[in-house]
Amino acid sequence: MDKLIITCAISGAEVMKEHNPYVPYTIEEMVREATLAYQAGASIIHLHARYDDGTPTQDKDRYEAIIKAIRQACPDVIIQPSTGGAVGMSKEERMQVTELPLEMATLDCGTLNFGGDEIFVNTENDIKYFARVMHEKNIYPELECFEKGHIDMVLRLHKKGFIHAPLHFSFVLGVNGGMTGEPRDFHFLRESIPSDATYSVAGIGRFEFPLAKLSIQNGGHVRVGLEDNIYIDKGVLAQGNKALVEKVVELARQENRSIATPNEARKILRMETFNDENTL
Ligand code: KMH
Ligand code: ZN
Helix, strand or coil, rough: HHHHEEEEEEECCCCCCCCCCCCCCCHHHHHHHHHHHHHHHHCCCEEEEECCCCCCCCCCHHHHHHHHHHHHHHCEEEEEEEECCCCCCHHHHHHHHCCCCCCCCEEEEECCCCCCCCCEECCCCHHHHHHHHHHHHHCCEEEEEHHHHHHHHHHHHHHHHCCCCCCCCCCCCEEEEEECHHHHHHHHCCCCCCCCCCCEEEEHHHHHHHHHHHHHCCCCEEEEEECCCEECCCCEECCCCCHHHHHHHHHHHHHCCCCHHHHHHHHHHHHHHHHCCCCC
């Protein structure tokens, strides 16, 4: 089994300090959360930029400042900005970040309800557009799938030449409007992707750690972080992203799975051709 790649989704676009005071807004807070997560074992930092008051933004200058500051503290970490942004942003707004020289970014692979009246819109043409821009700019796409139909979309667009290998999926399970994160959901998705594809699992809320354990046991990779879950235990707030990463490292230790460094993660994900020019 490959070593375990831990992604930490440190900030998100919807979770606020009112939910957990460790959610980072300022550049200094972003660096603190990223560095502690990296030191704990995360090799990929999934990043949503915020302004100092917590407002989510896809502004490329803000991303650039955050990425440069994180890179200074953690020189080899893989930084994966979001092209999903926050619900309601236009695709042009979301794509601004890809004007930067990026090694990796998310590519959201379908539309879904996102709680209450919110809809996270990713039409087929949007996905083709995001995939084309990222391919032209040599940005490695992490294929975010919130339900099985999104995997089918990836496989169809891959066959038609819009999405290119290597295929690395992220199953984001437990969004209020997407697929839940029960073991049968995990197995269904895992069995739905090509055998040479890689995958990571992000369980939302209470699904975070049970899914992390299943993925560790089955050879998948894991995403945790305050974007997905603010609790370390039922009703107990996590004291930052570090605590969530540490809990996954302990689960991996129990399952005899060692943790990948960023460079090992690059090899496992077949990213070698993506990382030469694309780092700030
Ligand atoms: N904030 C969500 C609406 C991504 O990062 O690409 C979308 C999201 C997905 O978080
Ligand atoms: Zn995200």
